[in-house]
Amino acid sequence: MISRAKVHALFRRSISLTGSTSSRTTAATIQTNPFSSFHLPSFNSIEEEIDEASKRYENLISIEPTSDRGWGLVASQTFSEGDKVLTAKAVESVPRDSHSVQKDWDHHVRIDLPARFINHSCDANVGIQDNDFGAYDFFALRTIPEGEELAFCYETSENTISAFEECMCGAKNCRGSVGGFKKHGDELTERYGKYIASYLK
Ligand SMILES: [Zn+2]
Numbered sequence: 033m034i035s036r037a038k039v040h041a042l043f044r045r046s047i048s049l050t051g052s053t054s055s056r057t058t059a060a061t062i063q064t065n066p067f068s069s070f071h072l073p074s075f076n077s078i079e080e081e082i083d084e085a086s087k088r089y090e091n092l093i094s095i096e097p098t099s100d101r102g103w104g105l106v107a108s109q110t111f112s113e114g115d116k117v118l119t120a121k122a123v124e125s126v127p128r129d130s131h132s133v134q135k136d137w138d139h140h141v142r143i144d145l146p147a148r149f150i151n152h153s154c155d156a157n158v159g160i161q162d163n164d165f166g167a168y169d170f171f172a173l174r175t176i177p178e179g180e181e182l183a184f185c186y187e188t189s190e191n192t193i194s195a196f197e198e199c200m201c202g203a204k205n206c207r208g209s210v211g212g213f214k215k216h217g218d219e220l221t222e223r224y225g226k227y228i229a230s231y232l233k
Pocket of ligand 1: 153154155199200201202203205206207208209
């Protein structure tokens with residue numbers, strides 16, 4: 033990965049979107065964002081892809097610009113611990129790059145929206161489990177109130193992340209670096225339990 037909006041995610045300070053009223057994403061706001069050029073081949077533009085994803089998750093999740101870079105996903109309703117929050121689908125296998133997600137030791141995929149815009153946190157509120165669509169489902173690890181940004185720990189899917197030595201997710205328990213499961217596996221297993229990519233278990 034580091035993912036989709038990942039580069040930006042890792043270096044972004046954690047922001048509180050709590051209380052943010054639904055600034056529903058529109059094509060107009062998208063055009064002002066410099067991190068929005070990538071879109072899946074099945075769409076003519078990132079605007080089209082975001083619009084389609086927003087419709088599918090209406091009243092559940094909104095795609096919103098974050099305060100200092102990139103995009104993020106925000107809960108549009110309260111989720112309870114254990115709720116499935118969203119499903120990511122693999123859309124193509126790719127060599128590992130900054131937009132890919134790792135599915136197996138030598139298998140990296142591109143995933144669809146809105147999951148592609150989930151940011152990283154060392155204090156994740158959603159966790160992953162492998163699904164039948166070649167990617168991951170995301171589950172609430174605790175109660176997530178409406179308006180809170182969704183974030184998962186990239187190290188629970190990526191075995192190694194070499195591009196980023198420093199994590200600035202802003203979480204109180206930030207590990208300070210994002211090295212991947214290979215580096216923080218024991219701690220991640222203790223913290224996230226079953227919410228880790230199957231190939232890493
Ligand atoms: Zn961190």
